[in-house]
Amino acid sequence: MNDYKAAFNEAVTDLINHKITDRQERIKAVEALTDAYIDSVGQAPDSVQLERLADYILVEELTDMHPDKITREEYPFFSSWQLQRRRNKESSFGNVATVGVDGKDHRKMTKRKRRRAEDNYVDRSAKIRNKERRERYRIERKPGEVRTYYQQ
Template sequence: MNNYKEDFADKVTETIELNIEDRTKRMVAVGELIDTYVEAHGVSPDEAQLDRLSDYILREELTNTDRMKTRKEEYPFLSERQFERRRENEVPLEVAEEYAVDGRNYRLPKRRKRSTKELIYVDENARIRNELRAKRYKRDTSPGALMTYNLNESGGEFTESFVSCRGLGKRWLNEMSAVNDIEVVTEKVEQLTAA
């Protein structure tokens, strides 16, 4: 029972070894071979043998190794490697859903979770910065050196450092007038000058 299938496989091998150059002649030879098999046995040949015959008919397309055949030919046949390379370079359509014509990504932003290593790094740096801030705050808010003035020793005269602070409030008010409301500042200046 299997002898006729093996005989047909041998005939397919013989037909392929003929190596007919013209495609139409190849198609005629393959068609005659299949027709004689179907007339003799009443069933179609094995799928494996039909695959071999179809590969023989499409020999030029299957043996073309040109990388740019998809651009040069209208209906190219890709080898497995070419098909894999094409699949690697393609991007799914879901990616294009968020991108507009201007190239910007309009996807809703999604917050990324930090890894444990990143969290440890942030905590260490925050601790260092907090220590520096605490030192600066302590330095800036600590009282300065205590200065005593004895008017009996100076004969009732104020020292130069004490006198140089005179008018400091007015100077600050004038310098910060750009920050404060101008009308309020002018009222305060008038009140200070009147007093």
């Protein structure tokens, strides 16, 4: 069984290396090769080899490097790397409502919850500042000496 698969693999490689330019001739050659395999073995070829043959038939579409196939062709399809490139350029609708034309995120800002250590640090520094403020306030609000500017 493996000898048939290895022989078919070599036959597929040879067919691909012929680089037939006309698509109809490629289709006929692929069909003849697969029919011969089915007649000799009695079952369909391996899916990997069938995929290689399908890629060989569609070589023009798969090697078309133009990034905007959709406007040029009636029924375009993408190779795996072209589809990946297209998905990388797309953005989800989730960001449409919050991201502006300038690229900035215009969502309402939310505060994050502080950790306990951060709260303790803030409390300690606030107590120190409150002590200093209280002392300055006491000095500034302390009644001063009474001065008289006229004599009786």
